[in-house]
Amino acid sequence: MAQLAVRGKQVPHLVAVLVGNNGASETYVASKVKACEEVGFKSTLIRLEDSISSLKLLDIIAELNTDPDVDGILVQLPLPEHISADEVINAIDPNKDVDGFHPNNVGRMVLGQPSFIPATPYGIMLLLEHYKVETRGRHAVVVGRSHIVGRPMSILLSGNGNPGNATVTICHSHTKNVKEICLTADIIIAALGRPNFITADMVKEGAAIIDVGITRVPDTSKKSGYKITGDVDFETVAPKCSYITPVPGGVGPMTIAALMKNTFKACALKHYYDEKESV
Numbered sequence: 070m071a072q073l074a075v076r077g078k079q080v081p082h083l084v085a086v087l088v089g090n091n092g093a094s095e096t097y098v099a100s101k102v103k104a105c106e107e108v109g110f111k112s113t114l115i116r117l118e119d120s121i122s123s124l125k126l127l128d129i130i131a132e133l134n135t136d137p138d139v140d141g142i143l144v145q146l147p148l149p150e151h152i153s154a155d156e157v158i159n160a161i162d163p164n165k166d167v168d169g170f171h172p173n174n175v176g177r178m179v180l181g182q183p184s185f186i187p188a189t190p191y192g193i194m195l196l197l198e199h200y201k202v203e204t205r206g207r208h209a210v211v212v213g214r215s216h217i218v219g220r221p222m223s224i225l226l227s228g229n230g231n232p233g234n235a236t237v238t239i240c241h242s243h244t245k246n247v248k249e250i251c252l253t254a255d256i257i258i259a260a261l262g263r264p265n266f267i268t269a270d271m272v273k274e275g276a277a278i279i280d281v282g283i284t285r286v287p288d289t290s291k292k293s294g295y296k297i298t299g300d301v302d303f304e305t306v307a308p309k310c311s312y313i314t315p316v317p318g319g320v321g322p323m324t325i326a327a328l329m330k331n332t333f334k335a336c337a338l339k340h341y342y343d344e345k346e347s348v
């Protein structure tokens with residue numbers, strides 16, 4: 070990135086908006102800001118009071134949308150109850166929507182068109198690609214159907230690409246036989262936020278397991294008073310599978326890496342496009 074600055078190029082600038090004092094959100098935003106520092110991006114953290122009005126927040130986003138110095142905007146979720154997350158996401162310029170949550174980007178992703186892909190599923194796709202985990206023709210089970218993880222993950226895995234071309238089953242809280250479905254999976258993406266939900270008796274020998282879960286579980290032996298726990302019972306599941314991601318240290322860092330890639334892409338599309346810089 071320093072080289073970009075030396076060559077007179079715009080250095081990518083990410084703006085993170087944090088509303089309120091949610092402990093987990095503070096941690097996530099801090100790690101995104103730190104990652105920007107590490108890769109040499111500019112970052113700005115806008116902290117707002119819990120009590121901010123929806124209108125005021127929308128005003129701030131409108132300003133960021135038109136600020137030529139800003140390449141990427143992310144609004145850390147969840148937002149306070151009096152603010153509609155949909156309304157806020159819809160207000161972000163799709164070309165600066167590095168979280169990939171705007172309906173334009175979601176629609177483009179579904180159609181297989183170039184778009185910003187939500188960071189967590191994008192990071193998982195990069196992981197599968199890097200480790201050459203075969204997805205074509207395989208049965209992938211995604212547990213969880215949220216807009217930010219499970220749903221986009223199911224779309225990407227079933228898409229006509231590599232990784233992709235998997236046969237995908239998506240499970241949610243109304244699914245009756247999650248265990249039986251998981252037992253038929255070559256790949257399990259666990260994204261439900263229930264600590265240690267996926268146990269060894271739910272996993273086929275040789276399956277690849279991606280654990281997205283991050284839950285703070287009380288632990289008096291830790292200074293913080295909690296430990297971060299995934300959705301997979303790592304100790305019992307690991308001996309059965311071909312691949313497994315740890316928590317912490319697996320999907321989390323890949324999510325951050327994917328966000329950095331999206332931020333670079335947003336900057337490159339805006340500033341370097343004419344010069345055909347690779348994105």
Ligand code: NAP
Pocket residue numbers: 189212213214215216217218219240241242243244247260261262263281282283284320321322324
């Ligand atoms: P979410 O919005 O709460 O969605 C959870 C999903 O899991 C819902 O679709 C829910 O079904 C489903 N579910 C809940 N209990 C279930 C059960 N017993 N059986 C089957 N499905 C069940 O959560 P999220 O935002 O997707 O996050 C999921 C987890 O990933 C959380 O622990 C979160 O902290 C973590 N996360 C990690 C990263 C990362 O970077 N590593 C990024 C984002 C999220 P319904 O739709 O029917 O309610």
